[in-house]
Amino acid sequence: xxxxxxxxxxxxxxxxxxxxxxxxxxxxxxxxxxxxxxxxxxxxxxxxxxxxxxxxxxxxxxxxxxxxxxxxxxxxxxxxxxxxxxxxxxxxxxxxxxxxxxxxxxxxxxxxxxxxxxxxxxxxxxxxxxxxxxxxxxxxxxxxxxxxxxxxxxxxxxxxxxxxxxxxxxxxxxxxxxxxxxxxxxxxxxxxxxxxxxxxxxxxxxxxxxxxxxxxxxxxxxxxxxxxxxxxxxx
Amino acid sequence: xxxxxxxxxxxxxxxxxxxxxxxxxxxxxxxxxxxxxxxxxxxxxxxxxxxxxxxxxxxxxxxxxxxxxxxxxxxxxxxxxxxxxxxxxxxxxxxxxxxxxxxxxxxxxxxxxxxxxxxxxxxxxxxxxxxxxxxxxxxxxxxxxxxxxxxxxxxxxxxxxxxxxxxxxxxxxxxxxxxxxxxxxxxxxxxxxxxxxxxxxxxxxxxxxxxxxxxxxxxxxxxxxxxxxxxxxxxxxxxxxxxxxxxxxxxxxxxxxxxxxxxxxxxxxxxxxxxxxxxxxxxxxxxxxxxxxxxxxxxxxxxxxxxxxxxxxxxxxxxxxxxxxxxxxxxxxxxxxxxxxxxxxxxxxxxxxxxxxxxxxxxxxxxxxxxxxxxxxxxxxxxxxxxxxxxxxxxxxxxxxxxxxxxxxxxxxxxxxxxxxxxxxxxxxxxxxxxxxxxxxxxxxxxxxxxxxxxxxxxxxxxxxxxxxxxxxxxxxxxxxxxxxxxxxxxxxxxxxxxxxxxxxxxxxxxxxxxxxxxxxxxxxxxxxxxxxxxxxxxxxxxxxxxxxxxxxxxxxxxxxxxxxxxxxxxxxxxxxxxxxxxxxxxxx
Numbered sequence: 160x161x162x163x164x165x166x167x168x169x170x171x172x173x174x175x176x177x178x179x180x181x182x183x184x185x186x187x188x189x190x191x192x193x194x195x196x197x198x199x200x201x202x203x204x205x206x207x208x209x210x211x212x213x214x215x216x217x218x219x220x221x222x223x224x225x226x227x228x229x230x231x232x233x234x235x236x237x238x239x240x241x242x243x244x245x246x247x248x249x250x251x252x253x254x255x256x257x258x259x260x261x262x263x264x265x266x267x268x269x270x271x272x273x274x275x276x277x278x279x280x281x282x283x284x285x286x287x288x289x290x291x292x293x294x295x296x297x298x299x300x301x302x303x304x305x306x307x308x309x310x311x312x313x314x315x316x317x318x319x320x321x322x323x324x325x326x327x328x329x330x331x332x333x334x335x336x337x338x339x340x341x342x343x344x345x346x347x348x349x350x351x352x353x354x355x356x357x358x359x360x361x362x363x364x365x366x367x368x369x370x371x372x373x374x375x376x377x378x379x380x381x382x383x384x385x386x387x388x389x390x391x392x393x394x
Numbered sequence: 395x396x397x398x399x400x401x402x403x404x405x406x407x408x409x410x411x412x413x414x415x416x417x418x419x420x421x422x423x424x425x426x427x428x429x430x431x432x433x434x435x436x437x438x439x440x441x442x443x444x445x446x447x448x449x450x451x452x453x454x455x456x457x458x459x460x461x462x463x464x465x466x467x468x469x470x471x472x473x474x475x476x477x478x479x480x481x482x483x484x485x486x487x488x489x490x491x492x493x494x495x496x497x498x499x500x501x502x503x504x505x506x507x508x509x510x511x512x513x514x515x516x517x518x519x520x521x522x523x524x525x526x527x528x529x530x531x532x533x534x535x536x537x538x539x540x541x542x543x544x545x546x547x548x549x550x551x552x553x554x555x556x557x558x559x560x561x562x563x564x565x566x567x568x569x570x571x572x573x574x575x576x577x578x579x580x581x582x583x584x585x586x587x588x589x590x591x592x593x594x595x596x597x598x599x600x601x602x603x604x605x606x607x608x609x610x611x612x613x614x615x616x617x618x619x620x621x622x623x624x625x626x627x628x629x630x631x632x633x634x635x636x637x638x639x640x641x642x643x644x645x646x647x648x649x650x651x652x653x654x655x656x657x658x659x660x661x662x663x664x665x666x667x668x669x670x671x672x673x674x675x676x677x678x679x680x681x682x683x684x685x686x687x688x689x690x691x692x693x694x695x696x697x698x699x700x701x702x703x704x705x706x707x708x709x710x711x712x713x714x715x716x717x718x719x720x721x722x723x724x725x726x727x728x729x730x731x732x733x734x735x736x737x738x739x740x741x742x743x744x745x746x747x748x749x750x751x752x753x754x755x756x757x758x759x760x761x762x763x764x765x766x767x768x769x770x771x772x773x774x775x776x777x778x779x780x781x782x783x784x785x786x787x788x789x790x791x792x793x794x795x796x797x798x799x800x801x802x803x804x805x806x807x808x809x810x811x812x813x814x815x816x817x818x819x820x821x822x823x824x825x826x827x828x829x830x831x832x833x834x835x836x837x838x839x840x841x842x843x844x845x846x847x848x849x850x851x852x853x854x855x856x857x858x859x860x861x862x863x864x865x866x867x868x869x870x871x872x873x874x875x876x877x878x879x880x881x882x883x884x885x886x887x888x889x890x891x892x893x894x895x896x897x898x899x900x901x902x903x904x905x906x907x908x909x910x911x912x913x914x915x916x917x918x919x920x921x922x923x924x925x926x927x928x929x930x931x932x933x934x935x936x937x938x939x940x941x942x943x944x945x946x947x948x949x950x951x952x953x954x955x956x957x958x959x960x961x962x963x964x965x966x967x968x969x970x971x972x973x974x975x976x977x978x979x980x981x982x983x
Contacts, residue, residue, distance in 0.1 A: 173894045189642075191732060203848030207891040207900045215609045217645050217726060219538055220438040236729055258580060259896045269435065278546040279498035289495040291507030300500045304532075304539060308437050340498065 161187045163239055165197060167209065168250040171259050178257070180248075181206070187239055194234035195223060198249075198261075211261035218373065221309035225261050226250040231311035231371040252314035268310050271326045275334035275352055280345025296341040303336035303381065305374050312368035312378050324357040328368035328378030331359055335381035338388070350389060359385045397832055399575075399584045401823075404429045404554070405815035406808075407589040409561050409574055409616060411436035413444075413540055413797065414779025414804035415595030420548035421808030422593075426815050429587055431559040431576050433611055433902075436545045440597055440609040441800065444537020445722060446650030447529030448494075448797035449517060450487035454508040455527045460484045462519055463528065465976055467795060470516045470679045471788025472929035473945065473978040474629065476967035479757040479784040483795075483802045490801050491530050499543045500532050502719070512653040512719075516679035516792040522983070525674050529794045534648050534722045537797060559585065560902055563831025564592065564619045564775075565823065571623075571774035572821040575828035577835060579902060582895030586828055590815035591774050593807045594620060594753060594761075595800075598780040600633065601906075602914045603746035604859035607639055607646040616781040618909035620753050621916065622830070622956050625761060625772060626949035628783040628964070629751030630913075631921035632930045634791050635864050637683040639745020641703040643730040646747065647723055647740055649793040652676045654719055656708040658687065659739065660695040666704075671983040678983045681790040681930045684744040688864050691743075698741065705739035712736075744864055750791050750930060752783035754949065754964070759784065759807040764964040765949065774821070776811050778803035785947065785966075789929020838904040843887035847903045850881055850888075854910060862918055867935045871922045878915045882957065885911065912957070916950040919959040924948060941978050 162184045170178035183205050185197045195213055202209050211234070212222040218236040225234050228248050239247070255263035306329060313319045313327035334353055338346045353359050359382050368378040406422045408415045411432035416439075422428040432439065451458040463484040468475055495501055495509060502510040511527040519526040532539035549555075558579040565573040565586065573588040596616025600608040617627055637658070638647040652658075657676050660666045670686040671678035678686075687704050696702050708716060708723075713736035716724060720735075727735040754762050759782070761775040778784075779800040786799055861874035885908055892900035926940035927933050947964040968975050 171894050172896055191730070193729075202899070203846070207846060208894070210892070210894075210897045210899045214434055214438050214611050215440065215443050217443060218729070219535075219722075220434070220440075220442045220609065222434065222438050236725075238729070259894065262897045265435065273549055276550075278543075278550045279496070281496075285496045287492075289492055289501075289509050292503055293507045294503045294505060296507075297500065297503045304500045304542075305535060307442075307538070308435075308542075337498070340500070342498070 163187060164246045165201065166246065166248045167201070169260055170257055192239050194227065194237045194239055197239055198234055210259055219307055221307035224252050224309040224311045224314070226252055231315050233309060233373045236373060252310055254314045254316070254320040255310065265310060268313060268327070268329070272308065272330045272333055274326065275330045276345060276349050277333045277337060279337065279340065279343050280348060281342070282344045290342045292341050299339045300336060302376055303332060303339070306332055306376060307374060309373065311371040311373055315367040315371035317365070317367070318361045318363060322357060322361055325361045326357060328362070328382065331385060332376060332378040332381045335385055350392065353385050354389050359389070397584070399586050399828060402429065402585060402587045403820065404587055404589045406591045406593065406811045407431065407574060407587040408593040408595060410439070410595035410597060410779070410781070412439035412595060412597055412779060412800065413441035413537070413544060414800035414807070415593065416541065416544035416548050417801050417804030418593045418595060418778060418808035418811065419553045420544060420551045421805050422812040423548060423551040423553045425812035429554040429556060431556045431561060431574065431587065433558065433560050435557045436555065437542055439541060440612055441537045441541040443609065443646070444540070444797055445534045445646060445648035446653065447512060447514060447531035447536050447794045448491065448540070448801070449514065449528045449794035450491040450530060450798065451484065451528060452488050452491060452509060452511065452530065454504055455511050456519070458519065458526055458528055460487065461973060462521060462526070463487065463517070465521045466517050467786060467792060468976045469522070469981060470790055470792040472790055472939065472981060474785070474788030474928060474947070474966060476785040477970040477975060478967050479786050481970040481973060482757040483786050483798060486802050487798055490798070490805070494540065494543065494801065497543055497547045500539050502531055502533055512650060513677055514653050514793045515649050515677045515683065517794070518674065525677050529650070529653060531650065533718070534650055534720045540797060556585070560905070561596070561615060561619060562835055563828055564623045565827050566623055567821050567824050569773065570821045571772060572823065575831040579897055582898065584828070584832065586823065588820065588823055590818055590820050591776060591811035593811050594775065594777040594781055595779045595804065595807070596781040598749035599910065599913050600746040600749060602854060602858050602910050603863060604855040605639060605644040606746040607636060607644055608746070613906040613910050614913035615906060615909050617753065618912045621912070621952050624763065624951070625753055626763060626951045626962070627751060627913070627916055628754035628785065628947050628949055629788065630917040630948055630950045631924050632750035632789050633746055634680055634748035634750055634930050635684045635744040636680055636747035637687055637744055638706050638742040640726065640730045641741035641743050644745040645726055645730050646745065647706060647726065647742060649680070651706060651708050651720060651723060654708070654715070655711045656706055658683070659705045659707055660690045661697045661701065662695060666690050674983050679790055679792060682983065684864055685932060687744060703741050703743040706742045707739040708735050709737055709739070746863065748791055748796060749780055750787040750789065752781050753777040754947070755782050755784050757784050757806070758810050759803050760810065765962045766946070766965060769964065774814065776807040778807040789931060835905065838888065838890050838908070839901055841888045841890045841904065843889050845884045845888050847900070847907055850884055851907055853877070854881055854914060858914055862921065864932065866921055866931070866933050868922060871918055875915065875918045875922065878911060878918060882911050882915070916959045919961050920948045920950050923961050945978060
């Protein structure tokens, strides 16, 4: 059976003065063996003190974003064999405070996402029935609403690392999802938040977030469109 | 572990942040100070995985009626559901869908801009005459779209969130529920939430089976907590084995695939569901399709080297159609089966998917305790979603009725809990409040014995899969129960290696495993004593439904040792609110 070396970031604030790396030999027990299978193998058979987040195990809950050989990804949707290496360095998502091992503090990430008012804002009264939305208008939400809040994008972004108040690509993607929704009337409330000095202008369009997104979404595109909307308003 | 406890006071505390918990919270928050405690961040709850749709007789594409929906739900339940709850849920369905749409849920649309609808298993027009388009959907990410919408709405409403808080004990004072003890996974601290009303929305427990579609967190914790405080688990023996789990992995392929035209094929390339359900074929309810698939395999018509599964073909609807309506399925098939479903069929077999029963409630979501002689309320306790049973699913749930259940009864729970909080004053904590939960976590935090999670969970899921799944017999289940007792004994010689106060998953898994063994014992005892076949409970030794003896809810309580199940029964509420009763009939599709 093929084995792969996992060099894993370890840190427990209860006992460690500083972080270190542990090495495990993980067996790939079937074709398509996933990174999450490997993490479970480490925990359940090799070292029960190793810790990480996981839940749905099918790429929708967003719990298990990690960094492997420098790239952010979901452990439950990545096949070890597809990484093309016998030596994997496993780290928590970068740019976030590490709580322990692969577990990062995501409160800041969630709080920033909330500041862009990610919900429908209506000024007109609602009809008794559904608010009609054409298939074309609904299609505008594709590529935006599927975000799973895993943090792979924001934690790959140098602006997010450098500016602790920068809202980050995820928040902009979510803001744009509501701004373009034909049912929403809240753009005016959101745009000043996005126009802040910690807003969309901090993006250097280096597309790390696009590379990192496991759902193949495009936050940079949303940022560019928000900027255009801001500029159009000033004219 | 320290016994320092931080105290909080709320009007309403909701345990669990899936669709039911969040809908309860966003409603209750409009009236009173409401907290949500959840083992995971709210957007990571298992509702996120729901794919195919949520049913409501909107009639957007063809004529439909809530009364037809109610009939389908009752018939789908093999007549074990409470018909007042079924009427309540199906009548409220259209306005619930509209309410979700108004708060932003990105439903797929018809050409004229209405909410799109697709057919789903067991949903019919005119009381069983033909399949009907009743499932509203957002591509194949309906649960994901719903959960995020509800989370964002509850944030907007000012709900107080306590994420990565694991519930240890339901608190009571002289029969009155008044709070919950929680463990903060992030730093190991203990918290007591003292509240006027508590809503349980803690989800299901299908992680007790080896092949399952569930998230790691679906371990029956809420059920175990409620049972330890004298509540029962209603209809515990009824699980849903969803027909189309990905072979080998168990992950779900939505029934929406068959709703969009997908068909099941055996090794001879035959569309075998035509033989088992001539009218609605592949869109028969899940219990029937799962059993038909298992029969095909038993009779040697399975596919693959071991002839142990069947194929789900969808490529004939066209790649563009698949990518528009079923994009998530395309991704899951690629990762978990290595199959491009726009070109090849997906290998599937049944996977444990849903707990049909739960903590019993009436349709106002008030938790009840009962037996054949009557029922009483548990004051201050409400329950909704998969952990609860208002009973709209009975012996078999229809696809898309779970999302409907959780939004309807989630909203009702939020309203009822807020009303209860407005009418009652806060009941103080007893002197040693939380001591049982603290003792339990300390037992495992200090456990220094022999057995570990990986070993015992492996044995648990193995025995449940082999002896308590699609086909059951007295002999197999009795053996299963004996094994479960052995596993329970091993929990007294358990080892938690991790002693950290920060994100100690080893400790959480020990607590979850302890709960899983308890619920496994409870459902196995219920299944042994139900000597008939009904819905998802199929017995080779009693293959027929027996209405004379078993048209009644099972209620599993715990004996005083808090370990041994005691099986009791309660009458089915066959009388609806306003319409005539649907009397039991043979289930033919």
